[in-house]
Amino acid sequence: DAGVIQSPRHEVTEMGQEVTLRCKPISGHNSLFWYRQTMMRGLELLIYFNNNVPIDDSGMPEDRFSAKMPNASFSTLKIQPSEPRDSAVYFCASGGGVETQYFGPGTRLLVL
Amino acid sequence: QKEVEQNSGPLSVPEGAIASLNCTYSDRGSQSFFWYRQYSGKSPELIMSIYSNGDKEDGRFTAQLNKASQYVSLLIRDSQPSDSATYLCAVNDPGNNRKLIWGLGTSLAVNP
Secondary structure, three states: OOOOEEEOOEEEEOOOOOEEEEEEOOOOOOEEEEEEEEOOOEEEEEEEEEOOEEEEOOOOOOOOEEEEEEEOOEEEEEEOOOOHHHOEEEEEEEEOOHHHOEEOOOEEEEEO | OOOEEEOOOOEEEEOOOOEEEEEEEOOOOOOOEEEEEEOOOOOOEEEEEEOOOEEEEEOOEEEEEEOOOOEEEEEEOOOOHHHOEEEEEEEEEOOEEEEEEEOOOEEEEEEO
């Protein structure tokens, strides 16, 4: 099993640009979580999907953030326009239940 | 505001000693408790879960739960330099079981 796959692994962009992060969950998992991690705020849940349906997006910081899961094997997190304060590590995790969250390697985003 | 609190550390122990990591949580309704390990630059990985009061042992790791005191701990026996990492405590959100509430983590350094 390849585990959760995320791309890109690193992204450097300029303020105002659109950023799209991608995630392929583990096959058979029906839950998908997007997290953001910073030193100051730790690990924050942005949004999660169950069976491809967004269940809770209360952690999405602003309208600049959006997430989609068009099918069971793919999800995107988009930031438009990006700002320097969005710089963080973004993790995607998948699982069959809350106690089985498996994290991807993360995307390190730097917005200049 | 539901919270999970951990001492940020760093906690420094000599090789072979017992490392004790502590976590308190605010919502008495939480029923599921998890310890994740995160190496520097890597993603969190689940190492222990506990659901009932008392101790749960897995190899060199022991999780301890006291729901009355809203306290969960992780003991690492015979600490090794490879245990040096940040340990994240997470508990389920009683209002939404698929969500986890995360602590900021405790940094552990095991010195040879």
